Amino acid sequence: MPVITDIEPITQTGDGRDSEGLYPIREVARLTGINPVTLRAWERRYGLIEPKRTESGHRLYSVTDIGTIRRVMDWLERGVTVSKVAQLLASNTACDDPQPVANEYAEWQNRISSALAAFNEPELERLYGQVFSSYPAEVVFQGVFLPLWQQLLKTRDVFGRTSEWLLLDGFLRGRVQHRLQLQAMDARQCVVVVAMPELCHELELLVAGLLLTHSDRVVRVLAIGQPLDELSLVCDRLEPQAVVLFANHALNTAQHRRLERLAQALNCSVSLAGEAANVAQEALAGSSIGCLGSEARLMNQRLDADLKATQGS
Known part of the structure; x- marks a missing residue:
């Protein structure tokens, strides 16, 4: 897909800024690694950033805007959905507070545990699909499923836990092997x-x-x-x-x-x-x-x- 730059000729310094210290969308994309289409979506759909506009409507981003973009990236990499990031920024929640993420993962783990306790594999499949549609693979496994798998492994002396662990272990091995085959x-x-x-x-x-x-x-x-x-x-x-x-x-x-x-x-x-x-x-x-x-x-x-x-x- 071609990169849309959305830039007009402006007076710039040698580092890509204009004379007022504002950055065009092309330069912001280069600095942050976020493509212009995504930057526009974050602005229009979620109100995460509010760049200034030139008379002809082109976007210009301040250093503060770039800092906000990087904060959004940090949250996304830790598994928070874009809509939740918008809520966190709106409420001025500190970016280094992991509690919302931990709570979110725990909610998924509780629902998965209920499905395992009932040996309800269709529900387990449904939850797996929902988690995968909400997070990147590293969060799906290292944030949600593997911690629960490890917890069950450590408590296998409790009656019923071995069976639940075996169900989860076999289920996940099959899904991961399938993804590797793709x-x-x-x-x-x-x-x-x-x-x-x-x-x-x-x-x-x-x-x-x-x-x-x-x-x-x-x-x-x-x-x-x-x-x-x-x-x-x-x-x-x-x-x-x-x-x-x-x-x-x-x-x-x-x-x-x-x-x-x-x-x-x-x-x-x-x-x-x-x-x-x-x-x-x-x-x-x-x-x-x-x-x-x-x-x-x-x-x-x-x-x-x-x-x-x-x-x-």
């Missing part, structure tokens, strides 16, 4: 995601793979139980640009050494993701192994940087 297999980059043995569950591995998918890369998630000593054979066939090892439990000394030997044996970049990566950064600081972390945005940013560095070398 990737464009002709993407120019390939990333292989594989579990460190016995350090994560299958659902956690699948979700990590899904959250690393991107329009210009295909993610191949290898099955739980994939032998690491056969990974070089798999990579010879798939020719990935990167291999991401996933673990949600800390690596011991032997596992660290195994990971380092694996990185030396593979002809591509090797990274560690998951909770294990959050605690292994210092131990792996001097190695060629990257630590992607466990949060979706951070994982993707670091993987993107790693892939760019590999291409440039």
